[in-house]
Amino acid sequence: MSESPLKSNLRAIRGRAYPRLIGSTREPSWFFFDVVLPLFTIAGYAYVYRFLEADAEFIGYVVLGGAMTAFWLNILWSMASQLYWEKEIGNLSLYLMAPTSRMSILAGMAVGGLVETTIQATATVVVGVIAFDVIFSLGSPVTLIVVFAVTMIALYGMGMMFASLYLLLGREAYHLSSLMMEPVYFATGFYFPVRSLGFWAAAGASIIPITLGLDAMRQLIFPVGADDAFLSVNTEIAVLCVLCVVFMVLARYALRYMEHLGKTTGRLTLRWQ
């Protein structure tokens, strides 16, 4: 008896999320290396603002931005690069043979990674509150949840699209991910209001969902956040919704196209290029 496509895709999501969730419990050292140690860099930026005698909310911006870096790193190293790594270790051909959507496999990676990354981000916020007396003023929790949700959907959609683009890359994949760290931290305003880059630069950076998501979250969390805002929260939610659709559709097409291209050029199982 054949299984319905919906059921098999849901099983694929669960199956791909499983090793990520179980892997993290079997190797608890990740908590120290991926949660505790990165807090130091964030503390470094917070101390810069403190030395410059900046207003308290700037330290809050750093803490929130630092928390969101976890999601960006997860996108780069555990979503975008993942199909490339799967190719390198020989799993990719198994995925391609499986009678399920590639999107489901990527969604499984996203779900598994999102749990671990949310723990990282939460720890950053908690430590920020304790160590730097950051005060959050949550006026509209429902709007905040909506902003976070659409940001994550758009972001992981972008990660899925990148994953397909990375599929045909060799060692460029690692370098591309590496290249999208500091420049993106800068362009999206992880540690300062993105508005200070100027309208057109900030508008260009808005193609990365975290830019608008972070800007909206700052407005919703900090009392004076609106003073440093790039766009209004409602406008940012609307743009993020558009990005959700665009990235999901592009991911689907890119994945099909790259798979076809990979098959015809014989590069899908090529390793160590």
Place this chain on the structure above:
Amino acid sequence: MAVINDLRLLKNSAWLGWQMEANWTDPFLFATYSIVKPIAGTLILVFMYLVITGGETANDFFSYMYVGNALYMFVAEVLFGVTWVIHDDREHYMTLKHVYMAPMNFYVYILGRSAIKIAITSFGVLVTLAFGVLALGVGINLGAVDWLLLAPSLVVGLLCICILGLAMGGVSFLTAKHSIGINEGLAGVFYVMSGVVFPITILPSWAQTISKFLPVTYWMEVVRRAVVPEAMDGLAASSGYDVTGMGDMSDLTLMVLLLVSAGVFFVMSIGVFRVADNIARKKGKVDWTTAY
């Protein structure tokens, strides 16, 4: 004979490192890639500074912060590079076991692979400093640079960072795919505790005590005194107090402290690597792959 073999190994592993770092693309793109990353990293700090101060960059603290941030690239990139060599050889290329079996000095191999990382990072540091001087008014005066202080402090500091990277590489033998977190995390510890972009005197007293055990703290201070002596003097004069916490130490004292702390870290790092290596061999983790 052993020395000649080691030198040949150093040269060949450096060549291998260069091929792995650079031959994935054409030289122009690689040079662009090597410049964009450090400049973007620096611009984060520059914009943080500009947002608060409203655009004033021609002052001593900005030069202090900018030069510290540029030098920190050595800490972050070299530390990352050394540890990544072990991770990449083990998990990606799966050649670490062959490296272990080869009749060669493993430490020399790592040093050779790291040498090319140091060279690439040096290029990034120079570009960043040049950008600072030309675009942002960072107060580096080549005529005032104390080269006799700069050269030995750079050598000691970079060797110390390489050995620290080796220790972290050892730790990464025993963990799953957390090598990126290990490197960035440890580099982050130095970023906060060693006064890279702000004086350590702003830290809590317990953190300042830790700072004074770290070689990077002394390294930063010595290299800053060598590269921007005028800014360091100006910062001390304008603050009205010992803002760096090391203002009363002479250059010689700082060099001695750098050597002593680097020596202690050298011994500790070799010890950590050997213990980790021993455990990894016993548990069969030298050729482990953990990509989940």
